[in-house]
Amino acid sequence: xxxxxxxxxxxxxxxxxxxxxxxxxxxxxxxxxxxxxxxxxxxxxxxxxxxxxxxxxxxxxxxxxxxxxxxxxxxxxxxxxxxxxxxxxxxxxxxxxxxxxxxxxxxxxxxxxxxxxxxxxxxxxxxxxxxxxxxxxxxxxxxxxxxxxxxxxxxxxxxxx
Amino acid sequence: xxxxxxxxxxxxxxxxxxxxxxxxxxxxxxxxxxxxxxxxxxxxxxxxxxxxxxxxxxxxxxxxxxxxxxxxxxxxxxxxxxxxxxxxxxxxxxxxxxxxxxxxxxxxxxxxxxxxxxxxxxxxxxxxxxxxxxxxxxxxxxxxxxxxxxxxxxxxxxxxxxxxxxxxxxxxx
Numbered sequence: 598x599x600x601x602x603x604x605x606x607x608x609x610x611x612x613x614x615x616x617x618x619x620x621x622x623x624x625x626x627x628x629x630x631x632x633x634x635x636x637x638x639x640x641x642x643x644x645x646x647x648x649x650x651x652x653x654x655x656x657x658x659x660x661x662x663x664x665x666x667x668x669x670x671x672x673x674x675x676x677x678x679x680x681x682x683x684x685x686x687x688x689x690x691x692x693x694x695x696x697x698x699x700x701x702x703x704x705x706x707x708x709x710x711x712x713x714x715x716x717x718x719x720x721x722x723x724x725x726x727x728x729x730x731x732x733x734x735x736x737x738x739x740x741x742x743x744x745x746x747x748x749x750x751x752x753x754x755x756x757x758x
Numbered sequence: 759x760x761x762x763x764x765x766x767x768x769x770x771x772x773x774x775x776x777x778x779x780x781x782x783x784x785x786x787x788x789x790x791x792x793x794x795x796x797x798x799x800x801x802x803x804x805x806x807x808x809x810x811x812x813x814x815x816x817x818x819x820x821x822x823x824x825x826x827x828x829x830x831x832x833x834x835x836x837x838x839x840x841x842x843x844x845x846x847x848x849x850x851x852x853x854x855x856x857x858x859x860x861x862x863x864x865x866x867x868x869x870x871x872x873x874x875x876x877x878x879x880x881x882x883x884x885x886x887x888x889x890x891x892x893x894x895x896x897x898x899x900x901x902x903x904x905x906x907x908x909x910x911x912x913x914x915x916x917x918x919x920x921x922x923x924x925x926x927x928x929x930x931x
Contacts (some may be wrong), residue, residue, distance in 0.1 A: 621800030740785035
């Protein structure tokens with residue numbers, strides 16, 4: 598698979614487009630929760646608008662991610678950046694699922710004028726920061742020894758070759 | 759100064775050397791570029807899907823565009839700045855990279871599409887701001903925009919995979 602010159606860049610391109618959908622979905626929802634954008638509709642409507650796209654994009658991220666791992670398993674699985682990205686991704690999914698449950702049960706969030714509670718605003722900002730770090734870690738996979746130095750297992754692979 | 763000499767002077771400039779230190783600078787700038795491209799592509803996609811009448815249909819088009827396009831411009835400014843920084847250390851080879859040239863041509867086309875939409879289709883936006891579906895001209899502009907920006911992402915990623923100067927990125931097809 599790695600021998601086809603189109604597989605990795607095509608999968609990476611789809612991966613980037615999928616993370617773009619996740620990023621802006623989280624960003625716009627967060628801006629609505631904080632109360633600075635996407636006015637005129639409720640937080641619940643905003644979540645209903647963006648969550649299905651974000652979950653679909655996450656599924657696409659997983660699919661293209663698996664293909665990228667199969668194409669270059671050592672580069673991916675031996676990179677510290679990859680595992681930091683995965684840990685953050687799991688945390689993001691858990692936090693997002695809990696956030697969505699809060700939005701479902703809190704009737705006040707169906708009000709078009711309502712802003713998020715202080716805790717929801719903190720969660721919103723944290724999730725945006727998490728997606729930004731996930732994007733950075735995704736790119737850092739290619740530069741793992743540069744980022745993590747000798748701590749990166751890939752550094753020792755290169756040193757041994 | 760001819761174009762090649764200009765590219766060489768850019769490639770050996772202090773700024774290019776700073777980006778290409780061999781440390782974390784280049785990966786950080788590249789990550790910022792991906793973040794910026796994600797912001798541009800993602801926000802434009804939301805506007806385009808509204809133009810197509812696929813999503814955000816409970817809000818007027820102008821309100822969707824107003825909420826998002828300043829984020830698009832912030833992302834675009836960051837993408838251009840980080841893109842120039844990524845270009846500098848390898849200016850002579852990237853300038854003749856076919857994928858880079860295609861990406862630049864697609865960016866011009868995306869700009870033209872936006873220009874035509876802004877000054878032709880959107881002139882009577884009040885008449886279709888809340889109607890469903892939007893007029894065909896708006897839907898065509900939205901579809902073209904999605905295709906062009908998706909292709910920009912693909913050819914942007916292809917730059918690093920087009921090995922030799924002037925190599926044909928379509929040769930594998």
